[in-house]
Structures are given as structure tokens and as C-alpha cells.
Amino acid sequence: MKTQLDRAREGEITREMREAAEYDDVSPEFIREGIAKGHIVINGNPQRKSRVVGIGKGLRTKINASIGTSPDIINIDMEVEKAQVAEKYGADTLMELSTGGDLDKIRRTVLDAVDLTVGNVPLYQAAMETIHKKGSVVHMDANFLFDTIEKQAEDGIGFMAIHCGINLITLERLRKQGYRFGGLVSRGGSFLTAWMNHNKKENPLYEQIDRLIDIMKKYDVILSLGNGLRAGAVHDSTDRAQIQELIINSEIAEYAQKKGVQIIVEGPGHIPIDEIEANVIIQKRLSNDAPFYMLGPITTDVAPGYDHISAAIGAALSSRYGADFICYVTPPEHLALPTPDDVREGVMAAKVAVHVGDMVKLKDKVKNQDLKMGIARRDLDWKTQYETAITSDRAQQIRNSRPPLEDDTCTMCGSVCSLKGVREYYEDDLKDSRKKSVLTAL
Numbered sequence: 001m002k003t004q005l006d007r008a009r010e011g012e013i014t015r016e017m018r019e020a021a022e023y024d025d026v027s028p029e030f031i032r033e034g035i036a037k038g039h040i041v042i043n044g045n046p047q048r049k050s051r052v053v054g055i056g057k058g059l060r061t062k063i064n065a066s067i068g069t070s071p072d073i074i075n076i077d078m079e080v081e082k083a084q085v086a087e088k089y090g091a092d093t094l095m096e097l098s099t100g101g102d103l104d105k106i107r108r109t110v111l112d113a114v115d116l117t118v119g120n121v122p123l124y125q126a127a128m129e130t131i132h133k134k135g136s137v138v139h140m141d142a143n144f145l146f147d148t149i150e151k152q153a154e155d156g157i158g159f160m161a162i163h164c165g166i167n168l169i170t171l172e173r174l175r176k177q178g179y180r181f182g183g184l185v186s187r188g189g190s191f192l193t194a195w196m197n198h199n200k201k202e203n204p205l206y207e208q209i210d211r212l213i214d215i216m217k218k219y220d221v222i223l224s225l226g227n228g229l230r231a232g233a234v235h236d237s238t239d240r241a242q243i244q245e246l247i248i249n250s251e252i253a254e255y256a257q258k259k260g261v262q263i264i265v266e267g268p269g270h271i272p273i274d275e276i277e278a279n280v281i282i283q284k285r286l287s288n289d290a291p292f293y294m295l296g297p298i299t300t301d302v303a304p305g306y307d308h309i310s311a312a313i314g315a316a317l318s319s320r321y322g323a324d325f326i327c328y329v330t331p332p333e334h335l336a337l338p339t340p341d342d343v344r345e346g347v348m349a350a351k352v353a354v355h356v357g358d359m360v361k362l363k364d365k366v367k368n369q370d371l372k373m374g375i376a377r378r379d380l381d382w383k384t385q386y387e388t389a390i391t392s393d394r395a396q397q398i399r400n401s402r403p404p405l406e407d408d409t410c411t412m413c414g415s416v417c418s419l420k421g422v423r424e425y426y427e428d429d430l431k432d433s434r435k436k437s438v439l440t441a442l
């Protein structure tokens with residue numbers, strides 16, 4: 001089958017490209033050209049109709065919300081609610097990452113419940129079913145893994161995080177550097193590391209890369225090259241094992257793109273803020289500007305319960321330096337499975353973060369929204385403030401819960417509202433000035 005990448009290279013503008021262009025308010029040709037160069041990806045899997053968004057260079061940073069059961073908490077209704085909450089509050093994509101219960105049923109139920117493009121990690125199902133049948137992931141059969149990937153592609157999964165870059169060379173780097181302060185935290189990375197160490201064999205997802213590429217191409221699934229050796233502690237960030245995996249993922253990215261498969265490269269993880277820019281530059285340089293998917297990143301290890309804030313700081317900086325796609329983090333990260341309320345908080349934190357980053361990355365296209373808000377605040381124009389806010393529901397709910405005595409103010413300063421106290425002195429100055437008229441131009 002011709003993929004969106006094949007068709008973009010031939011100069012065709014597809015329905016999906018038009019939809020992605022509309023979503024980001026760019027021209028369809030901009031999307032086509034970005035896809036053709038491997039700088040932008042869009043969901044092209046025809047097995048399921050979903051909302052198509054572009055991820056990549058020159059576009060708004062997109063937010064992924066991950067949901068899914070664990071072996072300890074299996075509640076399909078809650079997972080559906082989480083998926084719908086993520087969609088309602090503005091996630092651009094969803095990842096269904098269940099590891100507990102009937103995984104086919106959960107995946108298909110979630111796919112039916114939302115319009116978002118849905119991604120996943122197919123290895124989870126292959127690993128969990130192997131553990132249930134054979135007692136350990138080390139007994140996983142490579143054919144079963146590839147069959148599972150194809151089954152999920154048939155269901156309409158739009159992008160798959162697949163850990164091809166953990167191979168024997170990567171593991172050698174890990175061993176030579178003396179393992180890690182924070183161990184391995186990627187579930188996919190840990191499954192494959194155990195499998196390779198036990199079986200003394202190469203990772204089948206690396207060794208049989210053409211088999212994987214054939215499946216991705218057949219269904220036009222975006223191959224998101226997983227960061228299985230991402231740091232799970234800031235003191236492990238940007239270490240030799242992580243960079244080794246990135247080098248291998250970048251080689252695979254180039255190879256797969258040549259074959260017509262759309263590619264994302266994934267990144268860490270836990271990173272202190274002074275290493276974020278370097279991570280983005282290295283990834284972009286090594287992968288020829290392939291879309292970069294940052295998992296968080298979490299910027300300190302000592303804020304459990306508030307990791308959505310730690311990650312929002314990382315996401316803002318990642319986006320500012322050029323990352324294209326951010327995985328949200330919820331408050332119970334490192335502590336428990338998220339609830340629907342946690343999903344909402346995670347999405348909102350990520351939305352604020354990528355807006356902050358995009359103000360620098362995309363300049364006025366995003367920053368004009370802040371200009372509009374500044375003017376609406378100056379003018380005590382609450383309607384425009386609510387319309388302009390990316391957090392409108394919360395803003396209205398808070399102000400309405402504590403109504404002011406004077407309608408045009410709020411209870412923060414009430415009758416001594418600073419804005420109200422001085423504006424009468426400047427009415428004349430604003431009359432014909434740019435500072436007054438600019439609002440209508442936005």
C-alpha cells in the first residue's frame with residue numbers, strides 16, 4: 001500500500017494532509033512537503049477513521065495523553081472515561097497502554113470511544129500474554145510479537161512505540177557504564193533487556209527490522225522509535241546508553257523512511273533543565289529532523305505528587321527548543337495508576353507547557369493569543385478573557401465561585417482593582433494608538 005509518505009513524495013495532497021493542515025492553520029502544501037522530507041507525520045492507517053493531526057517541524061507542539069490498565073487495577077469503564085476526558089480537555093493524541101485484563105477488548109473499546117488518533121506499545125500485549133501463559137517475558141516468541149503488532153495495526157492503531165534501538169550494542173554500553181543510578185524504567189525497555197540477556201540473542205525488533213517495516217507500511221502506521229533506555233533518574237540523563245540507543249534509532253529512522261514508513265523518534269525521560277536543549281539538538285541532528293517525541297521530560301526526581309508540574313517545566317523547554325510532541329505526565333506519576341481527574345490535570349498542565357514553549361518556537365502565531373489576553377485584562381473584558389484562555393473552564397469556575405462586589409473586577413483586589421484605578425487617566429492616550437486598535441487585528 002502507498003503510505004502518506006509515498007504519496008507526499010509523489011506530490012499528492014491527500015484528504016488526511018488537508019485535515020492536518022486545517023488543524024494547525026497551515027497550507028496543505030506545507031504539510032505535504034513536511035511529510036515528504038520526513039519532518040512531519042500524520043496518521044494514515046485506513047483501518048480506522050480518526051482525527052488527523054500533524055506532528056513535526058513548523059507545527060504546534062502536540063500533546064499525547066496515555067491511559068491504560070495495570071495488572072493491579074483493571075476497570076474498562078474508567079479507562080474509557082479517561083480517554084474521553086483526555087479528548088475533552090484537548091489532548092491531540094491518545095496512547096492506550098493497558099497491561100491488565102483482556103487487552104484486545106480494552107483496546108477495541110477505547111478505539112470506539114474517541115475520535116483521537118490512538119497509539120500504543122504492542123510489546124506490552126505480547127509480553128503480558130507470554131507472562132500469563134509461560135511465566136516470564138523471557139519465553140516470548142518473536143513470531144507471536146510480530147503477529148500481535150499486525151493484529152493491533154488491523155484494529156486501527158495510528159502510531160506504535162516500538163523499541164528497535166535496544167540491541168546488543170546498546171546493552172553493552174549499559175553494562176560498560178556500570179548500569180544506572182535509577183535502573184531501567186521503560187516497561188518495553190525492561191521486557192526486551194530481560195529477554196535479550198536471558199536468551200543471549202539480538203532484539204527481534206532490530207534483527208527483523210524489514211519484517212516490522214513491512215507491517216508498518218502495509219497499514220501506514222507511524223513507527224515511533226521507543227526510548228527504552230530513557231533515564232528514570234536525572235543523574236542518568238544523556239548517558240552513553242541513552243545516546244547509543246538514539247544513534248541506532250536514528251539509523252533505523254532513515255532506513256524506514258527510505259522504505260516509505262513515517263517515523264517519530266522518542267526521547268527521555270528524566271532530564272535536568274540544562275540538558276534539554278542538547279537533547280533536542282542531538283536528536284534533530286542525528287535523525288535528519290524527524291519529529292521528536294519527548295516523554296515528559298521530568299526535570300527533578302524529588303517532586304512525587306507534583307510530577308505533572310516538573311514535567312510541564314520540561315515540556316515547555318522541550319517545545320521551546322524544537323521538540324514536536326510531548327507525552328503528558330499526571331500527578332500520580334511514580335505513585336499510582338491515574339484517575340480521570342488526574343488525566344484532566346495532566347492534559348491541562350501539558351497544554352499550558354506547550355503553549356509557553358510554542359510562544360518562542362512559533363512566535364506571533366501563538367504569542368498573539370497572549371497579546372489578546374493582555375488587552376482583555378487591561379480592559380476588564382471578561383468575556384474575551386474566557387474566550388482567549390486555554391484554561392477557560394477553570395478560569396470561569398474559579399471567578400464565579402467567589403463573585404466580586406463590582407462586576408467588572410474580581411475578588412483579588414475588589415474595590416481597589418489596580419486596572420480600574422488608573423485607566424481613566426489613559427483613555428485619551430489609547431484612542432488612536434496601536435495599543436488600542438491591535439485587538440481587532442488579532
Ligand code: SF4
Pocket residue numbers: 409410411412413414416417418419420
Ligand atoms: S481586581 Fe485585581 S486581580 Fe482582579 S482584575 Fe482588578 S487588578 Fe486584576
